[in-house]
Amino acid sequence: MNYNPAMFDYIIDLAVSYIRAGCPCLFHMVTGFYCPGCGGTRSVISLFHGHFIQSFIYHPLVIFTILSLLYLAAKRFLPSAKKTDTPALASRLAIAALVLVILNFLIKNVFLLMGTDLLSIAEKIQA
């Protein structure tokens, strides 16, 4: 394949436009539906601002993951904590996280089909 400067410039322009647009979700742009990860970045940003409810609505996996990690750390490091099988507990939490992602994907898109955009509603919540 020969080097084509025009094609190279086109690809660079496309990449720069994508980054300047804030790296929007390609799945959402193409299909109009939310992907399983949509809202994740906004959820993290909301959490950093202390807006827990908004963060949860954007994507519940973020808060679930943090709480799960804190729980596992407490189980591991607190001497008073009841010692249980940590790998089995971590596996159950991972399965719960997967179920949460699937439910989040389904619920947000079902609401979207009914004309309600939950992520737009989340933008208005500052709690």
Ligand SMILES: [Zn+2]
């Ligand atoms: Zn997405």
